[in-house]
Amino acid sequence: MILPLIFLLASLLQHYGAEAESSHVSKFLLPSVKEKNGVQDSAQEKVLTVSGEGMVHSPDFPHTYPRNTVLVWRLVAASNMRIQLTFDERFGLEDPEDGICKYDFVEIEDPTEKTLLGRWCGSQPGTESHKSKGNQIIIRFISDEYFPSEPGFCIHYSPLPVSISEPEVPALPPPSLQGVEELSEAVAGLSTVEEVMKYLEPERWQLDMEELYKPTWQVLGKSFILNKKARGADLNLLREEVRLYSCTPRNYSVSLREELKRTDVIFWPSCLLVKRCGGNCACCSHHCYDCQCVPARVAKKYHEVLLLKHRGGGRGLLKSMTDVPLEHHEECSCVCKDD
Template identity: 40%
Template structure:
């Protein structure tokens, strides 16, 4: 089908403005990594502070509706850059082909996602964005002096970037807390050389100390930094099994139960080291709660009149009780701004 043969359907439009900070962030298709919805026209306008560029890193798991006649006409991701003088179309991508990364030439980029009312695909797309200072590009690894000269010539006298104050270790520590993998961290800090930096962690020869993992035969056998990070998250503020006494939980004084206690999911653990404001009195609290049905044996004394006297008899029944379970947890911090 050509564009003209496709039925005209109202699209859902949404435009969002995002200020890019040193922490960076991520944009992804709705429902990622599941199939994205039909009839969408979404755009994200990324704005960087003056004197900075924007770097985009496309996740390798990229899949939209396949192109028609070699063109991305239906479902696609498009990146464009507008300056005061011109507009740069960085490209339009669909199917399973997307650039690994790109860097803006100004402080504004726009990402557009379009889906029509026919086929969809999964997982969709995910794009990491990060802030790139003019001089950060050119002094990582070997200096690219041609790029330095070109950038400086493109900048007017009033557009010279101010000298950036280096991040303190405390600032960098808080930045690290926002990333889930070592790859994401290095992509944000060194967008142009992150793959080389990742390999250098295990292969550099000028370090004073080499751990036992350095001498192992292959990269797969070396220390897995992402797994160490995942272990912290898994045992930090998460739902976990707790046993509760049914009489206490239900505030029941006129009955007993068998079993006396049941397992429920309740938030537990500390607010993992490294998360935002983790050391300022954060508490682990439920963010999503559900009520579940349990069947237990209940014993309740039953008083019945018998020849003008009150007598009690044993009454055992299978009873249905409802207990609260925590499905999702989050750290509530005193200094965290309200959502």
């Protein structure tokens, strides 16, 4: 009878001891999650005055950073100064998905132009330095509840005096305030749909990319209705196909006798492939009546062929290998042909 009572008493003491230890840990350790060099609430910012060199970094750098963290730093220099940022070569955050930093990342925002200079994750930091347009810059670090990595990140900052020769950057209106023609020309010059999204909404372009191909109840394309595609068209591929059939160098077959104006001989093969400008200029950025595709860079290349020529006096054919020069177009451009 005594032995079971002893086991019951030991079990109760262990249970209450564990609760007391848990309470002790939560009481003394949880507040330390809030780091001195940042804040937990994304609605707040830690303002740092930039008067000399310094750094901001993920908590516990160069070790694993904590989960569920939002840190925001606003770096402020004197009005006649700019701020230069450089990543520490030690860098490691959670990997991207489909090339997009969705989970753990650090990003830099320039409040002067209200643009996002970049967002980084994975194992590759930004190699180039970044310079603010004004005297302020914002650094934001976010980690979710899964897969923290190491060593995190560290960004070094330093003040830079404004150069006297520094050109004034014209203040462009945001895309939402640009006219149709102005916006159309700006978007047409971008290479990928990602660049378009960055230009239109620099602060939320990655979210727009995630939602772009999701069908909504307002608009369901035929590809979704007929279940022929899992997602919408690949816009980058569509643009690349158009580029290939627009004003670019492409293969043409040319007759050697006509190209070289040699009607007294025979060549074999009689035709060769050369690069010549072709395609239309429907996407020509020039506002003109007649936009034509013309060579912008030309190169002369030599091709070895068989030449056949009649000998004098009916003594048969002269057969020899010979080099023939042919003109190749290596670059093409659309130009206006208006008067």
